[in-house]
Amino acid sequence: MRKPKIVILGAGYGGLLTTVRLQKLIGVNEADIILVNKNDYHYETTWLHEASAGTLHHDKVRYEINNVIDRSKVNFVQDTVVEIKKDEKKVILEKGEVEYDYLVIALGGEPETFGIKGLKEYAFGITSVNSSRQLREHIEYQFATYNMEEEKDETRLSIVVGGAGFTGIEFLGELTNRIPELCHEYDVDQGKVKITCVEAAPMVLPGFDPELVNYAVSQLQSKGVEFLIGTAIKEATPDGILVAKGDEEPWAIKAGTVVWAAGVRGNSIIEKSGFEAMRGRVKVQPDLRVPGFDDVFIIGDSSLIINEEINRPYPPTAQIAMQQGELTARNIAALIRNTPQLETFKFDNKGTVCSLGEDDAIGVVFGKKITGSKAAFMKKVVDNRALYMIGGAGLVMKKGKLNFF
Ligand code: FAD
Ligand code: NAD
Numbered sequence: 001m002r003k004p005k006i007v008i009l010g011a012g013y014g015g016l017l018t019t020v021r022l023q024k025l026i027g028v029n030e031a032d033i034i035l036v037n038k039n040d041y042h043y044e045t046t047w048l049h050e051a052s053a054g055t056l057h058h059d060k061v062r063y064e065i066n067n068v069i070d071r072s073k074v075n076f077v078q079d080t081v082v083e084i085k086k087d088e089k090k091v092i093l094e095k096g097e098v099e100y101d102y103l104v105i106a107l108g109g110e111p112e113t114f115g116i117k118g119l120k121e122y123a124f125g126i127t128s129v130n131s132s133r134q135l136r137e138h139i140e141y142q143f144a145t146y147n148m149e150e151e152k153d154e155t156r157l158s159i160v161v162g163g164a165g166f167t168g169i170e171f172l173g174e175l176t177n178r179i180p181e182l183c184h185e186y187d188v189d190q191g192k193v194k195i196t197c198v199e200a201a202p203m204v205l206p207g208f209d210p211e212l213v214n215y216a217v218s219q220l221q222s223k224g225v226e227f228l229i230g231t232a233i234k235e236a237t238p239d240g241i242l243v244a245k246g247d248e249e250p251w252a253i254k255a256g257t258v259v260w261a262a263g264v265r266g267n268s269i270i271e272k273s274g275f276e277a278m279r280g281r282v283k284v285q286p287d288l289r290v291p292g293f294d295d296v297f298i299i300g301d302s303s304l305i306i307n308e309e310i311n312r313p314y315p316p317t318a319q320i321a322m323q324q325g326e327l328t329a330r331n332i333a334a335l336i337r338n339t340p341q342l343e344t345f346k347f348d349n350k351g352t353v354c355s356l357g358e359d360d361a362i363g364v365v366f367g368k369k370i371t372g373s374k375a376a377f378m379k380k381v382v383d384n385r386a387l388y389m390i391g392g393a394g395l396v397m398k399k400g401k402l403n404f405f
Contacts, residue, residue, distance in 0.1 A: 003029070003030065003031050003032050004030075004031045004032070004101040004102060004336050005031070005032045005034065005099060005100050005101045005102075006022065006031050006032065006033050006034070006100070006101065006102045006103075006104070006332055006336075007034045007036065007091060007098055007099075007100035007102070007103050007104070008022075008033070008034070008035045008036070008103075008104040008106060009036050009037075009081050009084075009091065009103070009104065009105050009106060009107055010036075010037060010081075010105070010106035010107040010108060010300070011035055011037035011039075011042050011065050011106075012042065012043075012045060012106060012107075012108045012300060012321065013045070013106075013300065013318045013321040013322050013325065013386065014104075014106035014108075014299040014300030014321035014322065014324055014325045014328075015035065015037070015104065015106030015107075015299075015300070015325065016035075016042050016065070016068065016325070016390050017321075017322045017325030017326060017329075017389060017390060018104050018106065018299070018325040018326075018328045018329050018332075019033065019035050019069055019074055019329075020068060020069065020390055020391075021325065021326055021329030021330070022329040022332060022333065023069065023070045023073040023074055025329055025330065025333040026073075026333050026336065028072065028073055030336055030337075031101075031336050032075065033073060033074045033075065034074070034075045034076075034077060034098060034100075035065070035069065035074055035075070035076050035077070036077045036078075036079055036081060036091070036093065036098065037065060037076070037077075037078060038078070038079070038080040038081075039062075039078065039129075040064060040065060040066070040076075040078050041062040041063060041064050041065060041129075042062065042063060042064075042065055042068070042390075043061050043062040043128065043129045044061045044062070044383070044386065044387075045108070045318065046318050046383065046386065047060075047061040047383065048061060048126050048127070048128070048129075048131075048132045049126055049167065049170040049171040049173075049174050049355075050174050051129065051132035051133065051136065052124075052126045052131075052132040052135045052136055052171060052174070052259075053136065053139075053171060053174035053175045053177070053178045054136040054139070054140070054174075054178050054182075055174045055177055055178050055357075055358065058129050058132060058133050058136075060399065061129060061132075062129055063391070063395065063398070063399050067391070067395075068390055068391040068395060077093070077098070079093040079094055079095050079096065080093060080094040081093060081107060081269055082094055082269075083269065083272055083273050084103070084105065084269065084273035084275075085273070086103075086273060086274070086275070086290075086293055086296060089101070089103075089295065091103070100295070101295060102295050102296075102297070102332050102335060102336075103295060103296045103297065104297045104298075104299065104328055104332070105267075105269075105270070105296065105297065105298045105299070105302060106298075106299050106300045106302075106321070106325070107267035107269055107270075107300075107302055108267060108300055108301045108302065109264035109265060109266055109267060109280070109300075109301030109302065109316055110127070110264065110265055110266070110267055110268060110280065111125045111127060111260060111262075111263070111264060111265075112262070112263040112264055112265040112279060113260065114262075114263075116233060116234065116235060116236070117234075117235045117236070118235050118236035118237055119233075119236045119260050121236070122236040122237060122238060122258060123162065123236045123258040123259065123260040124138065124257065124258065124259050124260065125259075125260055125261075126167055126171060126259065126261055135257075135259065138257060139159065139182070139257055140182065140186075142156040142157065142256045142257060143156070143157070143182050143183075143185075143186040143188055144186055146186070146188060147186045147187055147188060153256075154192055154194075155239065155240070155254045155255060155256050156256040157188065157192050157193045157194060157256065158193075158194040158195075158196070158240070158253075158254060158255040158256055158257075159175065159193075159194070159195050159196070159255060159256070159257040159258075159259070160195075160196045160197075160198060160240065160241055160253055160255040160257070160258045160259065161175075161195070161196070161197045161198070161259045161261055162198050162233045162241070162258065162259065162260045162261060162262045163197075163198075163199065163200075163260070163261040163262030163263065164197050164198075164199035164201075164204040164205060164227065164229075165205065165206070165261065165262065165263065166205065166352075166354050167261040168197060168199075168259075168261035168262070169197075169204065169205060169216055169220070169354055169356070170354060170355050170356075171259065171261060172195065172197060172220050172225055172356075173219075173220065173355055173356035173357040173360065173361075174355075174357055174358075175195065176195065176220060176223035176224060176225060176357065177223075177357040177358060179193055179195070179223075179224070190224075193224065194226070195224055195225045195226065196225075196226045196227075196228060196253060196255070197220075197225055197226070197227050197228070198228045198231050198232070198233050198241070198243055198253075199227065199228065199229050199230070199231065200230070200231065200232035200233075200262075201229075201230070202229060202230045203229065204216065204217050204227060204229065205354070208352075208354075209362075209364060209369060211369065212362040212363070212364070212369055212371065213362075215362055215371050216354065216356055216362050219356050219360060220356065228243065230245055230246075231243050231244065231245050232244060232245075233260075233262070234250045235250070236258050236260075237252075239252070239254050239255075240252060240253050240254040240255035240258065241253050241255065241258055264301055264316055265279040265280040265281065266279060266280025266281040266282070266301060266302035266303075266304075267280060267301070267302045268280060270282060270298070270302050275290065275298075277304075278304060280302060281301070281302055281303060281304035281313070281316075282298045282302065282303055282304060283304045283305075283306070284297070284298050284299075284303045284304065284305065286344035286345055287331055287342040287343065287344055287345070288303065288324055288327060288328055288331065288345055289331075289342075297328045297331070297332070299321060299324035299325060299328055300316070300320075300321035300324060300325075301316040301321065303324065305320075305345060305347070307347070314347060318386060319349075319350060320347060322386065322389060323345070323347065323348060324345060327343055327345050330343055331343055350365070350366070351363060351364050351365035351366055351367075352364055352365075353365065353370075353375055353378050353379045353382055355376065355379045356376075357376075358376065359373060359376050360372055360373070360375070360376055361375035361376040361378070361379045362375055363375045363378055363379070365378055377404055380401040380403075380404060383400070383401050384396050384400045384401055384402075387399055387400050
């Protein structure tokens with residue numbers, strides 16, 4: 001009898017966890033497992049703000065996929081997904097195509113630019129190992145050039161971060177730790193450096209605990225960050241950005257570096273492949289399959305699940321992507337064994353920790369608020385846990401954050 005073919009697209013949190021759980025759950029004779037990813041490595045998206053600011057080397061945030069999969073059970077294909085032909089049950093790749101009986105789409109998200117002019121051309125994103133390297137090197141280049149030029153252009157030392165969500169705040173935490181080092185390395189007067197965070201909503205970290213938000217804001221302000229709240233970026237230009245409060249006339253902020261950290265949408269492959277989506281995210285069934293396509297699961301940042309308690313979508317997080325990956329592996333094993341009932345997804349919220357640099361953070365863990373070094377400790381525990389879930393203790397020893405104190 002022909003073995004069913006399970007194809008997993010994307011080796012991020014959701015896809016890689018599905019793969020490593022599936023390789024344990026099913027035998028080689030039960031199904032073929034194929035994992036497709038554009039790079040031969042997995043990267044910790046949740047650590048990219050560190051690589052972007054330069055507080056952690058980019059090689060520390062990635063590891064080889066072949067080191068965590070069982071190659072006797074999983075065929076890893078390094079290729080880029082171009083389109084999913086769901087009616088023909090095949091995936092078009094840049095270098096070929098692959099057919100499937102069961103498909104898991106775990107391609108992550110993309111920056112949401114809301115069609116704002118100039119962002120794609122002039123702003124940096126925190127989205128991949130290479131975008132992080134580019135941002136870090138750009139900031140260093142600005143400092144080095146400022147040092148060397150005869151007529152000093154202080155705009156080079158002005159950095160704007162668009163969005164005070166978790167990504168923006170975590171990046172600011174790292175950046176404010178990195179600035180004194182950069183000033184020392186490039187002989188730049190720290191008083192000349194200007195960091196501005198522009199947030200459209202009336203508060204930083206909208207919806208998060210106000211007491212913890214106040215703590216984060218005052219910590220970052222004490223390290224030189226200026227917050228412009230209730231102010232939206234309207235356009236990015238070669239010289240900086242245009243911002244406005246409500247319907248007021250936009251004004252310009254000059255900056256040598258603009259970072260866009262103002263939200264994510266689903267992977268563009270989703271809409272390109274004709275799935276019904278909201279901002280690139282597909283509202284999946286409780287068993288994580290796509291309505292009308294019983295052989296297709298979508299998990300992670302390209303999926304959308306409603307939190308019934310508040311009747312709003314859950315935010316796209318690694319925590320959810322990993323829990324979805326575990327469930328998807330069990331549901332696919334059930335399908336190939338003809339088990340009639342699939343499990344449904346229930347988010348088990350373990351809490352949220354937002355770092356403010358290596359040694360500081362805020363968080364709510366198991367319902368308790370934490371700040372400072374305690375929260376920073378928890379953040380490292382969370383970071384190591386993701387490694388442990390995919391590659392066990394060996395991966396934690398190799399890539400983990402073990403410098404707790
Ligand atoms: P990803 O982990 O992004 O993986 C997608 C994979 O698909 C990647 O390997 C990518 O290379 C690959 N891929 C993409 N397109 C293609 C293609 N066309 N062909 C082939 N391969 C492709 N969440 C938390 O829960 N806690 C945190 O502390 C946290 N911190 C964060 C910090 C930062 C700086 C950022 C940016 C996000 C953070 N998040 C956090 C959110 C979290 O990282 C995402 O929700 C999570 O990565 C989504 O997982 P995923 O499996 O959907 O996608
Ligand atoms: P987000 O959507 O959570 O925050 C984006 C912020 O940008 C919002 O506050 C929004 O009001 C603001 N914004 C939107 N348009 C703007 C404009 N034109 N000008 C100025 N501000 C604008 O996005 P994110 O911070 O990238 O986070 C993405 C996902 O990743 C979220 O689900 C988040 O929970 C998760 N994440 C979690 C952590 C953590 O748990 N430590 C860290 C990073 C990201």
